[in-house]
Amino acid sequence: MTQAFDAALRAFTPRLPLGVGFSGGADSTALLLACHARWPGQVVALHVNHGLQAAADGFEAHCRALCERLQIPLRTGHVDARPQPGQSPEDAARRARYASLGALALADGATPAIKDIAIAQHGDDQAETLLLALSRGAGAPGLAAMPAQWERAGIQWYRPLLGVAGQDVRRWLQDQGVPWIEDPTNTDERYTRNRIRRQLLPALDAVFPQFRDTFARSAAHAAQASLLLQEMAQGDLAASGDPPRIAALRALSPPRQANLLRHWLRQAHSVVPSAAQLAELQAQLADCATRGHRIRIRVGAGFVVREGEMLGWYNS
Template identity: 70%
Template sequence: MTQCFDAALRAFQPALPLAVGLSGGADSTALLLACAERWPGQVQAIHVHHGLQAAADGFEQHCRALCARLQVPLTVQRVDARAAPGQSPEDAARQARYKAFEVAALASQAQAAIQSIALAQHADDQVETLLLALSRGAGVAGLAAMPMHWRRAGLDWHRPLLRVPGPDVRAWLQARGETWVEDPSNRDERYTRNRIRSRLLPALQAALPQFRATFARSAAHAAQASALLQELAAEDLVRVGTPPRVAALQALSPARQANVLRHWLRTQHATTPSTAQLQALQRQIAACRTRGHQIHLRVGRGFVQCRQGELHWYNSAVLTPTST
């Protein structure tokens, strides 16, 4: 069962030095062990202490002991991962982790010049992410799930285990006699991801033994479609302008209009409309045939308003109009 894990690590060719996100769980423990053995002296670890549960101190102690044994430098970042109103606890923790990884990597530049960060999500995590997206009615961007490689904050980010089944990761550790810590929250079925893990994955394994590979192909197809839609949206945004002109938007098909509006709101204003909000905005755009027609709708975290034939978005918290 460990051949898949070994093959994934052989194929992993990051720019060095490398930092590994280390939670103390089985997946990140295995990834750090494998990377430290392959690139001695070129690997560091970053542990994010969320402070959300009593077990968090135990996670940190495990990470410190492991890194001391491996002679791997460890950075511990303590964060406030409490969810904001309307934000899921999982999303809040994820955003806090990424920010902490960036801060730790940039802080080390003067000493070790970290070039890459490796995260330990595996094939089961990818399936869970895809099923979560389906449960929320996500579009192709959501169904693309998690990429294996991307650029962020001047760093290369990798998920080298994304095609490795979760059981294979644990089998690799067990074969070496290694230990890890178990996060008690992973058994809490109040969280949808945990219900998917405990109930759906075993059923999929019984009914569709190749589900990890086939779901990964579907996610890859969705990622390709999402990239094409982003290219089209960028071209259409040049055509309609920033701020978008209502008349130019009306010349587009409904699908292209929705695509470019999402792109405008996400790239220019870092906000995402709900399906209902976007549909309401499109209805107003279609009805906007006179100079006196008013548009004033809540969209994402703020409002869209029509002024002089152009759409403007402003943040409802500060009521500051923004036109780019």
């Protein structure tokens, strides 16, 4: 029953030494143990203490004790993962976690230097991410769900278990006889992801047993489409100027114009417009035939404005 897990680890070929994100939960414990068994002495556990629960220090103590018993080096980081106004708790925790993992890997004076990090999201997590994206009406980037590999700040990140069902990960870990901790928030159905995990995935398993594979293929198609859209937006932005000239934007078809605007706002200002904000901005551009026409539309924490013959941006 653990063939998929074993096959996924055999196919995983990172640079060594390897950092493994380690929360102490079942999935990250399985990944850490499997990587340690395959590359003994070449794996470092990276633990992030979010400080959001009373049990957070207990999680860290568990991770420290297990790593000491198995003689796996452990690096720990403490973060403030409280959300900013308008930010979801899940997004705040995710951003803080990845920033801390990267900092732990590249910590000054840390030995050994780590250039590759593996994290333990699996096939069920991928399906949940795709369903969340569908529920929010996401476009191609959102429907691409989670990539199996990407680069950020000089680090290669990997999700080697994306093709493995969550139950297979736990079965492998149970065979090892190694304890793990259960995060109580994973059963809190106030979070949409938990409702999907506990209610929708079992129903999908009963009706479409191969849904993880088919969802993964759909996400891969969306990822490919997203890359093509990004390449087109980069070319259009280079042609229209950065920030873009209004005349150049008005010359594009509405879908291509929307693609360029999303790309510019995300790349230059780290904001993603809602569908309504983007539609309003495009309507304003369509009416922007005279020098006197003003544009001022809120997007995220700032505003898109007209600055002469170009679009501009300022924080509120």
